[in-house]
Amino acid sequence: MQDFPYVYRWDRQDRKGQLCRVLARGNMNSCLVEFVDGYRMVTSRTALGKAAGLVSGDTEGVGFSGCVSSDRARHAAIKAAS
Numbered sequence: 001m002q003d004f005p006y007v008y009r010w011d012r013q014d015r016k017g018q019l020c021r022v023l024a025r026g027n028m029n030s031c032l033v034e035f036v037d038g039y040r041m042v043t044s045r046t047a048l049g050k051a052a053g054l055v056s057g058d059t060e061g062v063g064f065s066g067c068v069s070s071d072r073a074r075h076a077a078i079k080a081a082s
Helices: 069-081
Strands: 006-008 019-025 030-035 040-044 048-052 063-065
Touching: 006 030, 019 048
Parallel strands: none
Antiparallel strands: 006 019, 006 048, 019 030, 030 040, 048 063
16 A cells, blocks of 8 residues: 555645645545655645555655546556556
């Protein structure tokens, strides 16, 4: 099981692309997330994407799962090339 199974997708507080985990879910699609460095913030769950192809704690090669179809195609092409 991954310690940080999500990637923050929004460009807020310079956190875009960083791994995070959900600590609590709230009303109106909000959640409390914690990043690898211990920083916590409340955000929308829409800002989170599932991290694809990561080993726990690995931040290299961060990909998104379940995003726009062009992202899926790009991710598949990168995976096929490696």
